[in-house]
Structures are given as C-alpha cells and as structure tokens.
Amino acid sequence: MDELLQYIITGLTVGMVYALIALGFVFVWKSSGVANLALGQLVLISSWFTYGMLVQVGLPAWIGLVLVIVFAMALGWITERFVLRPLIAQPILSLITITLGLAYLIEGLVNFIWPKSVAALPHIFPQQTIHIGTAVVSMEYLLAAVISLVLFILLSLYFRYNRMGIAMRATADDQLAVQACGIPVTKIFSRSWMFACVLAAIGGVLMSSIGGITYGLVHTGLKAFSVVILGGLDSFLGAVIAGPIIGLAENVGGGYLTPLTWPGVKDVIPFIIIIIVMFLKPYGLFGEERIERI
Amino acid sequence: MDLPSGIRNYTYDRDMAIFRTKTHWTMLLILFVILGTLPLYIDNHWLSVANLIGITIIAATGLNILIGYCGQLSIGHAGFIAVGAYTSAVLTNRLELPFLVGLISAGLLSGFMGVIFGIPSVRVKGFYLAISTIAAQIIIIWIINHWDSVTGGFNGIVVPPAKIAGITFISQGSQFYLIIGIAILVIFFAKNLARTRVGRAFIAIRDNDLAAEVMGINLFRYKLLAFFIGCFLAGIAGSLLAHWIGFMNTENFRLTESILYVGIIIIGGLGSTIGPILGVIFIRLLEKGISFLAPTLESTFDLPAGFTTGIGPMIFGIVIILFLILEPRGLAHRWQLFKASYRLWPFSY
Numbered sequence: 001m002d003e004l005l006q007y008i009i010t011g012l013t014v015g016m017v018y019a020l021i022a023l024g025f026v027f028v029w030k031s032s033g034v035a036n037l038a039l040g041q042l043v044l045i046s047s048w049f050t051y052g053m054l055v056q057v058g059l060p061a062w063i064g065l066v067l068v069i070v071f072a073m074a075l076g077w078i079t080e081r082f083v084l085r086p087l088i089a090q091p092i093l094s095l096i097t098i099t100l101g102l103a104y105l106i107e108g109l110v111n112f113i114w115p116k117s118v119a120a121l122p123h124i125f126p127q128q129t130i131h132i133g134t135a136v137v138s139m140e141y142l143l144a145a146v147i148s149l150v151l152f153i154l155l156s157l158y159f160r161y162n163r164m165g166i167a168m169r170a171t172a173d174d175q176l177a178v179q180a181c182g183i184p185v186t187k188i189f190s191r192s193w194m195f196a197c198v199l200a201a202i203g204g205v206l207m208s209s210i211g212g213i214t215y216g217l218v219h220t221g222l223k224a225f226s227v228v229i230l231g232g233l234d235s236f237l238g239a240v241i242a243g244p245i246i247g248l249a250e251n252v253g254g255g256y257l258t259p260l261t262w263p264g265v266k267d268v269i270p271f272i273i274i275i276i277v278m279f280l281k282p283y284g285l286f287g288e289e290r291i292e293r294i
Numbered sequence: 295m296d297l298p299s300g301i302r303n304y305t306y307d308r309d310m311a312i313f314r315t316k317t318h319w320t321m322l323l324i325l326f327v328i329l330g331t332l333p334l335y336i337d338n339h340w341l342s343v344a345n346l347i348g349i350t351i352i353a354a355t356g357l358n359i360l361i362g363y364c365g366q367l368s369i370g371h372a373g374f375i376a377v378g379a380y381t382s383a384v385l386t387n388r389l390e391l392p393f394l395v396g397l398i399s400a401g402l403l404s405g406f407m408g409v410i411f412g413i414p415s416v417r418v419k420g421f422y423l424a425i426s427t428i429a430a431q432i433i434i435i436w437i438i439n440h441w442d443s444v445t446g447g448f449n450g451i452v453v454p455p456a457k458i459a460g461i462t463f464i465s466q467g468s469q470f471y472l473i474i475g476i477a478i479l480v481i482f483f484a485k486n487l488a489r490t491r492v493g494r495a496f497i498a499i500r501d502n503d504l505a506a507e508v509m510g511i512n513l514f515r516y517k518l519l520a521f522f523i524g525c526f527l528a529g530i531a532g533s534l535l536a537h538w539i540g541f542m543n544t545e546n547f548r549l550t551e552s553i554l555y556v557g558i559i560i561i562g563g564l565g566s567t568i569g570p571i572l573g574v575i576f577i578r579l580l581e582k583g584i585s586f587l588a589p590t591l592e593s594t595f596d597l598p599a600g601f602t603t604g605i606g607p608m609i610f611g612i613v614i615i616l617f618l619i620l621e622p623r624g625l626a627h628r629w630q631l632f633k634a635s636y637r638l639w640p641f642s643y
Contacts, residue, residue, distance in 0.1 A: 035421035037369075037428075086619045092420045093367060097560055098618045100369070100553045105611025107550065112604025222432070225425050233421070262440035271429035278414035278426045 005135040007251040013141040014207075015227075015247020016148035021203035021220070022227035022239040023155065024196030030172035030234050031192040034084055034095045038103035039200060040221025045106050046072050046201030047121075047208040047217055048114045054122055061124050068201050076197030080190040088186075107218075120212045124205070144206040151202065152240055159236075168192060172234070219267060223250070226270035229277050232287020242285060246270050312485060329474055333467035341466040347578045348473035349534050354558050354570035355484045356527025361556070362564035363488060364520035365500030366415050367424045371555045373431030374525040376547035378404040378532025380438055380445050383453040383542050388444070393456040397533045404529025405522040407434070412521030416514050419503070431552055435544050450543030453536045463537070473534055480527060485567040487523070496520055497565070550607065557614040563624025572625040577610070584609060 021043060028036045036042075049071050053064035083102055087094055125140045159165040171178045171188045179185055200221070207220050227246050231238025254266025283289045303309040313319050333341060357371050378400035385396040411430035415423050438445045445451060456463040456472060463469045487493045495516045498506035507513050536542050554577065562573020588602040617624060 029421075035424065037424065083615055083619075090618075090622070093361070093365070093564075094618050094622060096367060096421060096424055097556055098615055100556055101611045101614030101618065103611070104550065104553055104557070104607050104614060108604045108607030108609070108611055110604070112598070112600045112608060115598070115600030115603060219432075222428065225428070229422070229425055262436075264436060264440065268433055268436045271432045274426055274429040275411070275414075275433070278418065278422065282414060282418040282422055 003255060004252070005133055006137075007255045008248060009132060009135050009137050010141060011248035011251030012244045013137075013145040013247070014251065015244035016145045017203050017206050017243075018220070018224050018227045018246055019240050019243020020148045020151060020199055020206075021224040022231070022243060023152075023236065024199035024203075025224060025228050026234065026236055026239050027168075027192040027195045027199075029228075031168055032084070032171075032189045033092070035092070035099065036196060037096060037099045038106060039196075039224055040218035041103045041106035041110075042072075042075070042197055042200040043204040043207070043221040044213075044215070044217045045075070045110050046197070047204035047213045048110050048119075049201075050205050050208070051114065051119050051121060051213055054124075055119070061122070065124070065205070068205060069198055072197040072201035073194045076194035077190055079197070080193035084189070084193070085186065118212060118214050121205075121209050124209050138210075140210050144210065147202070147206065151199075156236070164188075164191065216267075223270040226274045226277075228284075229274050230284055232284030234288055235284070235286035238284055238286030246273065249273060310489075333470055338466045341470050343578065343582055345466060345470055345473050345538055347574055348470070348477040349531050349538065350555075350558070350574045350578060351477050351571055352473075352480050352534065353528050353531035354555060354562070354574050355480050355567075356524040356531070357555050358559045358562075358564065358567075358570045359484060359487065359496070359527070360520050360524030362559055362566070362569065363493060363500060364496040364517065364524075365419075365503075366412070366517060366520055367420065367556075368412075368427040368521075368524065369424050369549075369552050369556060370411065370427035370429075370431035370434070371524075371528055372547040372549070372551035373427075373434040374404045374408055374528040375532035375535065376434060376438060376544065377407050377525075378529030379536040379542050379546070380451070380532075381529065382533035383451045383536045384444055386454050386537075387451060393458060393537065396537075397456075397530060400533035401526040401529040404532065405526035408521040408525025408528070409518050412518055412525075415517045415521065428549065428552075431547075431549060435547060439544050446543075448543065450541055453540050453542055455540065456534075456537040469538055473538065476530065476534065480530070481567060481571065488567065492516070492519065500565075554610065557610060559624075560614060561617045561624055563626025563629075566624075566626040568629055569624055569626035572629065576625060580609065580613070581606065 021039060024042075025036055025039055028034050046068060050064065050068050053059050053067050054061060057064075059067070079102065083098060084095075087098055125143045127139065129136050129138050130142065131137075159169055167178070167183045168188050168191065170181075170183065171185055175185060178188075203220070203224075204217060207217060223246065227239055227242045230246060231240075231242030250266055250269045253269045257265045257269075277284065301315060303314070308314065313322055332344065336344070353371065353375055357368065360366050360368050381403045382393075382396035382400040385391045385399060386393060407430075411427060414426050418426075439447055441447070442449075456469070458472075461468070463472045488497075495506065495511045498509065498511055499513065499516055499520075503513055503517075535546070539546075558573040558577050559570050560573070561576055562571065563569030584606045588605050591597065592599075592601045621627065
C-alpha cells in the first residue's frame with residue numbers, strides 16, 4: 001500500500017506539469033487552429049537555455065529564470081511571426097507539417113549549441129523531503145505542483161478579466177467576428193504562441209530540475225499530447241483535469257505493470273491511452289465534437 | 295495532359311498511355327540503360343547512396359499514397375518501416391525462411407499494423423491522426439526494444455543477406471539491382487494506382503471526405519486500404535533496408551526519421567508520382583553533402599563541437615519550413631513548370 005500512495009502523489013504532481021505544457025498547446029489550437037507538434041522540442045530548448053544561463057553563464061537563479069521567460073517569449077514571437085504567419089489560411093496539413101519542420105530545426109539548434117546529451121540543473125528548489133502518511137515526497141515535486149496550480153489560477157483570471165484575455169477567448173470562438181470588432185487577430189496569434197512557449201519553458205524547467213535535462217524531455221512534450229487528446233483539444237478545463245489523470249495512469253500503471261511486462265512501460269502508457277481514447281471517444285472528455293457540413 | 299504540337303492521340307489506349315511519344319520511350323530506355331550500367335562506373339560508396347535512395351523512394355511512395363493521395367497524415371512511418379525490417383529479420387534469421395517470404399510477410403504485417411492504427415482515421419483526421427500515428431510509432435519501437443527473445447532488443451539482430459533462387463545479393467552492386475528493380479515496380483504501381491477507381495476515390499477523400507462519402511465511396515474501406523498500401527510499401531522498404539544493412543537496431547527508426555519522411559514528400563510535392571522521387575534524391579543528397587562538408591568545415595573554421603551533429607537537422611528543418619512557405623507544391627511543381635517551358639520553347643505560352 002505504501003508505494004501506491006507514493007505513486008499517486010508523484011503521478012498527480014507530474015501530471016500537473018503535463019497539464020501546464022498541454023495548456024500551451026490548447027492556447028495555440030484554440031486561437032489560431034494550428035496544431036503545435038514542436039511542443040516537445042520547445043520544452044527541450046527552454047530547459048537547455050536554463051542550463052546555459054544558470055550553469056554555463058553562472059547567473060543567479062532568479063535572473064536566470066526571468067531570462068528564460070524572456071527567451072521563451074521571444075521564441076514564441078519569432079515562431080509566430082516568421083514561421084506561422086506566412087501560412088495563415090493554408091490547409092491544416094501544411095500547418096501541422098510546418099511545426100514538424102520547426103521541431104527538426106529546434107532539435108538541430110539544441111544539438112548545435114549544447115552537444116551534450118545529458119546535463120543536470122543546479123537545485124533551484126529546496127531539497128528536503130516531506131512525509132505524507134507513509135509516502136516520502138521531495139519538495140521539488142510539491143513545488144512543481146504548487147507552481148502549476150498557481151499558474152492555472154492566474155491564467156483563468158487572465159482570461160476572465162483581462163481585455164487581451166477576453167479578446168483571445170473571442171478569437172477562439174469566431175475569428176471573423178473578432179476581426180469585424182477591430183481586434184488585431186495576428187496580435188492574438190502571436191500572444192498565444194508566446195503563452196505556449198512560456199508554459200513549455202516553465203514545464204521544462206520544472207521537469208528538468210527534478211529529472212535533469214535529457215532527450216526524454218521531448219517525450220514529456222509528447223506526453224502533453226496525450227493530455228490534450230484525453231481532455232479534448234479545445235478545452236482548458238479538459239487539459240487541467242486530464243493532466244493529473246495521465247500522470248496517475250503513468251505512475252500507478254508504471255509501478256504495477258513493470259514487473260508484469262517490460263521496463264519502460266511507464267513511458268508508453270500515455271501513448272497507449274492516446275490509442276484507446278482514439279478508438280472510444282476521439283474528441284476527448286471535454287472536447288467539442290466537430291460537426292462538418294459539405 | 296499536354297502534348298507537343300502536332301501530336302494527336304487517335305485511340306483511347308494511346309491517350310491513356312504513360313509513355314506516349316517516341317521521345318518518351320527513348321528517354322525511358324536511356325534511363326534504364328543508365329540505371330542498368332550504373333554499378334559499372336560508380337564506386338561502392340556512391341552505390342550505397344543509390345541503394346539508400348532506392349529504399350527511401352519505396353517508403354516515401356507509400357507515404358505519398360497515404361498523405362498525398364488519401365490525405366491521411368501519418369507521422370509514424372519509421373515505425374511501420376521498423377515492423378517490416380524486424381519481420382523480415384526475424385523470419386530469415388531466427389526461422390531461416392527464404393528472403394522472398396520475409397519480404398512479402400514484412401509488407402503484409404506492416405500493412406496490417408497500419409490498418410490497426412489507421413482505424414481511428416475513420417472518425418478523426420488531421421491532428422488527431424498525426425498524434426495517433428506518433429503514438430503508434432512509440433509503442434512499436436518500445437515493443438521491439440523490449441521483446442528481446444524475438445527481436446534482440448537493444449542489442450539488435452543480425453540479418454542474413456537477401457537470396458533469391460540461389461543468387462545471393464551481397465555486394466552493393468547486386469543489391470542495387472534488387473532494390474532498384476523493386477523501386478521501379480513500386481513506382482509503376484503507384485503511378486497506375488492513382489489512375490484507377492481506388493486512386494480517384496483516395497483523391498476524393500483527400501479533397502473532402504464527407505462529399506466523397508455522399509458520392510458513395512466507402513470511407514472505412516478506402517481509408518484503411520490507403521493505410522494498408524502505404525504501410526505495405528513501408529514494410530517492403532524496411533525489409534530491404536534490413537537485408538541491405540545486415541544488422542538492425544531501433545536507432546534506425548527514431549521519430550525524427552518519421553518527420554523526415556513527411557518532409558521528403560512535402561519537399562517533393564504531395565500527390566504526384568515524381569514528387570517523392572525528387573524529394574528523396576534531394577534530401578538524401580543534401581544529407582550526403584552535409585555529412586561530407588560538415589566535419590571539414592568544423593575543423594577548418596574551428597566551429598563548436600555540436601556543429602556536425604546539429605547542422606543536419608537544422609538545415610532539414612529550414613528546408614521544410616521554406617518549402618512550405620515558398621513552394622508548397624514542391625519540386626514536382628517546379629518539374630512541371632520546367633517541362634511546360636521545354637515543350638513550348640521558344641514561345642512563352
């Protein structure tokens with residue numbers, strides 16, 4: 001029973017981080033209809049950038065982290081301006097494949113600047129462990145969960161009360177109507193990409209401060225896809241709820257299935273969930289079912 | 295289809311022919327002669343490049359039927375190639391079955407896996423399908439990596455050379471004939487498929503699947519058929535790859551490889567037979583050029599250590615992005631423009 005509690009707590013906290021990364025995807029999808037398949041690579045490059053700032057340049061943690069946010073925003077802006085904007089109103093196939101090209105480009109860039117395959121971030125968060133019942137949880141996990149939770153709350157407030165946030169929701173609803181109201185849609189697109197990159201960066205820092213920087217971070221980004229698929233592509237609430245579910249399934253399932261199957265089953269469970277969801281309920285738990293007309 | 299002035303078709307057969315004029319036939323003959331004698335004047339190194347191009351053409355043609363004709367985005371092509379490669383490897387190494395059995399069953403098993411992972415395509419499309427094929431690839435590679443007793447796991451598996459009717463294809467030259475022979479058959483098949491009822495149904499589904507269904511095209515059947523054909527060819531390519539390299543581990547089938555295949559057909563041009571061929575030649579030669587130039591550049595200009603590993607993916611990424619922005623119809627479109635201007639020369643239209 002001991003390990004079950006452990007798995008549940010780890011799963012929930014990791015799941016929150018997945019949900020955070022997934023939110024970035026949902027932003028972009030809802031506002032501009034672009035499926036961002038470069039999510040994993042965005043997580044990867046921001047983590048390496050953090051490494052570069054904190055370890056290679058040797059900045060104090062808080063300056064470094066602010067710089068990471070600035071970097072992520074710049075990355076999002078550049079991506080939207082020079083990669084996605086020329087393709088506005090192109091077929092969905094082009095929009096998906098161009099993010100694949102972006103993924104390739106970022107991966108090359110990471111290989112180019114940081115030729116190592118593994119690195120550890122300095123400890124940004126305190127290292128103590130906390131005992132919850134019989135489970136031992138490190139502060140890092142708890143802080144990751146708390147930070148994610150705070151960000152969820154901030155984002156929902158932003159979307160509820162900020163003018164720009166309301167404009168973004170409106171764009172998601174109806175692009176033409178928004179344009180008619182005089183809201184600059186391209187600005188919304190670029191804002192949503194900046195959001196996506198910042199969320200990916202925060203997720204990346206949280207994940208890599210726990211597990212170090214490896215190529216596995218790309219898979220973290222891919223696991224965020226299972227969150228959006230399970231939650232429904234166009235639902236913020238879905239992503240927030242599906243994140244912990246995926247985290248739980250991964251950790252509890254991984255914990256109990258590894259002896260029965262092969263090692264590494266933990267990392268495949270989110271993808272098995274994708275396939276199952278595709279068969280049973282392809283639009284996810286909270287996704288809007290598209291009804292098409294000819 | 296445009297013909298040079300003064301040439302008319304008087305029969306339906308002639309109008310439908312792929313090669314219609316004497317010039318076409320002469321050029322085809324010249325191409326065959328060049329291909330047939332290629333091993334005589336290029337060395338083993340370039341032959342291996344040609345072999346890789348041949349194998350990639352087979353796989354890319356399969357993916358083009360799936361994406362370019364039927365419009366079903368698949369980003370797990372390397373996974374299906376892996377299924378083919380390992381099927382063939384296991385059958386010929388562990389069970390010592392003949393190569394041809396391995397080749398055919400590689401195609402069939404790959405196609406079967408494609409159909410299974412393609413079932414969601416009946417209800418969803420676009421991004422959903424992209425994700426489910428990525429998931430397919432990750433699951434397939436995980437199974438191959440851990441099913442040690444059959445696939446050899448991380449240690450890999452040795453694959454005996456291909457053997458048909460007593461002839462062993464072991465040198466690069468002999469393998470070249472095998473691979474190019476199959477590649478030509480595949481291209482011929484793909485070209486003709488596009489003109490049949492099935493091919494037209496695929497195109498209708500790509501352009502608007504609802505409209506296609508209303509016209510009486512059975513979506514379930516045709517989408518899965520597209521997945522079967524696309525992945526069948528991936529399996530054939532995988533089998534050839536396994537016998538060509540002689541040793542398999544999953545390093546050959548990373549997710550980036552799948553993305554590269556999508557990039558290849560984007561660069562070549564979706565929905566044409568010549569597209570994947572041009573795309574493959576372009577990408578593989580670019581790859582060759584980079585792997586040739588990068589180490590030299592790195593040592594001459596004292597560039598950082600990651601230059602050689604990083605420059606390849608960076609250039610591919612940029613090429614994919616630039617093609618999508620500047621020339622979304624790919625090299626095939628350029629080729630069409632060239633042919634048109636050649637036919638009309640010296641007039642402008």
